[in-house]
Amino acid sequence: QSVLTQPPSVSAAPGQKVTISCSGSSSKTGNNYVSWYQQLPGTAPKLLIYENNKRPSGIPDRFSGSKSGASATLGITGLQTGDEADYYCKTWDSSLSAVVFGGGTKVTVL
């Protein structure tokens, strides 16, 4: 059981929007930055969002991040078949003095 809670899966048709939640507590997502990672099948994870809502260069603006209280959200608009992947949130847990990942969310494009 992961310290950060994500839905196991989400799905939508091409062109639609999906959101993925990541919930923790004040010692985790509440007080620290959240980042998001995309892992395509058979590949290493890739940074999508850092410091809650910033995109690295090269990441399209279809991907967005937000945080409110102890919960963070990843949004993907204009869904494409190439977005089918596992998505993970991550932060620092101040009470554990450890990095924590969410359990991952599989995005399926219908």
Next chain:
Amino acid sequence: QVQLVESGGGVVQPGRSLRLSCAVSGFIFGTYGMHWVRQAPGKGLEWVAVIWYDGSDKYYADSVKGRFTISRDNSKNTLYLQMNSLRAEDTAVYYCARGVGMVVAGDAFDIWGQGTMVTVSS
């Protein structure tokens, strides 16, 4: 270009040791914190350990504390993970990743290696 290349994985018996390496190129290694992250077959990502840019501080996941040791040699641009007393549940792909920002504020893993597979089996 910026690159992380892991090596040292393989098949090892329970209770034995293995040392992973992560060779870095394309950036000033000694200015970044570095992490090890693993992924068991069919499972999610699990953070393993972090080391500060100068090696002055280290943190570990409870699952590996006391058995694994993270270290670095900034003169060789290489990160290491010494894994002792290996167990079947340590079987995973091990990734090294560069951290950007303050570790204790939630740094971002902006560069990842391709991973190296470790299988613990008799």
